[in-house]
Amino acid sequence: MTSISAPRSLTFALAQLNPVMGDISGNLEKARAARAEARRAGADLLVLTELFICGYTPEDLVLKPAVQRDCRKAIEALAADTADGGPGVLIGTPWVADGKLHNAAALLDGGRVAGLRFKVDLPNYSVFDEKRVFVPGPMPGPIDFRGVPLGVPICEDIWGPDVVECLAETGAELLVVPNGSPYRWTAFDERMQAAVARVVESGLPLIYLNTVGGQDELVFDGASFAINADRTLALQMPAFREAFTLVTAIKGEDGWTVTPGEVIPLPDIMEANWRACVLGLRDYVDKNRFPGVVLGLSGGIDSAVVAAMAVDAFGPERVRCLMLPYRYTSMDSLEDAAKCAAALNVQYDVVEIVDPVEGFLKALGPMFEGTKSDTTEENLQSRARGVILMAVSNKFGSMVLTTGNKSEMSVGYCTLYGDMNGGFNPIKDLYKMEVYALARWRNDHQPEGLKGPGGEVIPERIITKAPTAELRENQTDQDSLPPYPVLDAILKGLVEEERTVAELVASGLDEATVKRIEHLLYIAEYKRRQAAPGVKITTKNFGRDRRYPITNRFRDRG
Incomplete structure (x- = not known):
């Protein structure tokens, strides 16, 4: 019996695209267009991002049976396209298995859904509520794609060691990571640190593909990349715009290596x-x-x-x-x-x-x-x-x-139904x-x-x-507020860093001013609940990140 040897090279088409939430048919057409481009370029596998077919993050929309049905139909239609012998597709989708809803990555090849992997580590902090809507998957093994065992951890699965360790131990040779990772000013460094840690632990190269675009308060910045097993950066895609690129991995005696591609500098802060x-x-x-x-x-x-x-x-x-x-x-x-x-x-x-x-x-x-x-x-x-x-x-x-x-939003220096009127900020x-x-x-x-x-x-x-x-007459903001450099220092301590009043005072800030600002911060919560949505930039924005009660008598006076 003749054995089929694994290919010595594999070309990935990385599609860093901007899906539209709930536009399942539109997102399917985006995927088809990307696959057509991947086929013209001679790629073996088109990679798309986390929950691409419905958009990320879908919140409770994904609980609707009609959404689950239409996503599955779209994935099966895209799978049927792969019967033409062209590139396979790795795409994120909601998927119901045994009555349980999962955040899934589907491998489509040969006209069928050739493999599925379910997200294991569901984030439930900051802006994420995935445990509300999804069931975690089992610890995964690799997916075989044309003789190559691919490890497919999904987004949060690489922020800790366990999933990648399991993939490496069960034979994965390359890591391909679909993501829906939103921007915050620390995101570029944090993602790279997490990815490098997994590469070091597993000894496997890693391809990281992130979505791009705005979804309500979240902005996804793309900035996809690839890292080799020796921790060298093989590819860096642009931030904040759609992009399509090819990257080829070659198997040698020491495993797979991603051939160097374009490294586009990331923007400064x-x-x-x-x-x-x-x-x-x-x-x-x-x-x-x-x-x-x-x-x-x-x-x-x-x-x-x-x-x-x-x-x-x-x-x-x-x-x-x-x-x-x-x-x-x-x-x-x-x-x-x-x-x-x-x-x-x-x-x-x-x-x-x-x-x-x-x-x-x-x-x-x-x-x-x-x-x-x-x-x-x-x-x-x-x-x-x-x-x-x-x-x-x-x-x-x-x-x-x-x-x-x-x-201003922190301390309520704004007018409900006045300068707060509007749809977005x-x-x-x-x-x-x-x-x-x-x-x-x-x-x-x-x-x-x-x-x-x-x-x-x-x-x-x-x-x-x-x-x-x-x-x-003759009004300035400083009639009501401390100078903005002082105010901002207090607010960053209270909001982003969750520091105590005593800690802020010890850093040199005036105690009475800190206590006053803390009080204003708490009593303005009712205004913020009625404010327009706006872009998340910091590690703790008002809204999805920081959820405080409106009725609240706590003051830090310890």
């Missing part, structure tokens, strides 16, 4: 954060089929940065900015907003809010008689602006962008000083592939002047 905000904004608007966006352009730093991100995402023709002045709006703000709009070349309208605000005050006059003017009257200005922006949105279909930064997870830093960075850089202009798109005075809400 400033560019990565900017691109994440732009990509998350673009996909939220486009995938939900809005024709464009509208926002209030106040002459301040936050709205200017959001406007610049919007133009980078959509081009100026899909961005509309409104200046909504009242009696406290300074001439500087009027000039700065107009200059910013001109630099970005967006449609720019000025709508006075004197009449709406005075109308509210007149209607409330009898009830408010004998009381002193306070934040109630100030908030009427913000809410009048919110009503006008929503009216423009309703009339023309564009989505309203909100522009509050994380520092690209800077929601950026602290105030990070917004300033990104403004300066964007003025000095025109990111490749984005649609905005180069040069100074955010006027210098917007960056240098004292921030103010301009809701009363």
Whole structure:
């Protein structure tokens, strides 16, 4: 009997694509197009990302029997395509086996589903709730693909040693890892550390393929790569955009080696954060089929940065900015907003809010008689602006962008049904000083592939002047808050690092200020629950990451 020897080389087509949540037929067509490209290129196996056929992360959508049914039909249709003798396909999909729903990787070849592997380590922390919807799979062995035993750990399966150890012990010769790993500013380094650790432990080369695109608050940055057994980087794909590349592995006396391919430098932290905000904004608007966006352009730093991100995402023709002045709006703000709009070349309208605000005050006059003017009257200005922006949105279909930064959202320095009105906030997870830093960075850089202009798109005075809400005469943010560098240091300690008040005070921060900010942080939870979604940047964003009760009397006074 003649034995069939394993091939000495294997060419993978890595498709770092942007699936659309729930668009099963559309994602199937993306997979088919990628396979056609892989066939033209002479690849043996097309690799697609985690849960590609439905999108990641599907949350409770994947519990619907109709979704499970349609995903299976799509996978079986794609499997039938492989009867043509072209490349096989490794693709992520939900899969029901023995009545249990799994996060699966399906190997399609020879016209059939030739193998299945189920995710073992289901993440249930931070933004992940996979144990809510999936059942973990058994410890896996390799999948045979045309004589080559491939280890297919799925995303979280490589963040600990057990799954890869099991694969290596049961004969896997190459590791191919489909992922849905969302961006955070530490992601590039953390992923590489996890992958290198598994390579060192197993002695096997590893191909890491990550999805790309925005899904609600999450942004997936791609940045796929391959590492050889000697820990050398064989391939680095780009971050924050779709890409397709071939990589060939060759088997020698010492096992498999991935031949060196293109190594595209990853962006630094400033560019990565900017691109994440732009990509998350673009996909939220486009995938939900809005024709464009509208926002209030106040002459301040936050709205200017959001406007610049919007133009980078959509081009100026899909961005509309409104200046909504009242009696406290300074001439500087009027000039700065107009200059910013001109630099970005967006449609720019000025709508006075004197009449709406005075109308509210007149209607409330009898009830408010004998009381002193306070934040109630100030908030009427913000809410009048919110009503006008929503009216423009309703009339023309564009989505309203909100522009509050994380520092303000943390302490409730924002107005419900006013400046919090809107559908999405690209800077929601950026602290105030990070917004300033990104403004300066964007003025000095025109990111490749984005649609905005180069040069100074955010006027210098917007960056240098004292921030103010301009809701009363001579108001600045520092009337109500500590200086932003101090505020941000306290908030990062309380939110990202979960440090105690005593630890922050020991680091040199004022005790009374820290306690006040902690109190404001807790009592603003009800506002954050009603805030628009926004791009996750940090290790602990408000929303999916940090889930605190609204009713909460705890204060750290130990």
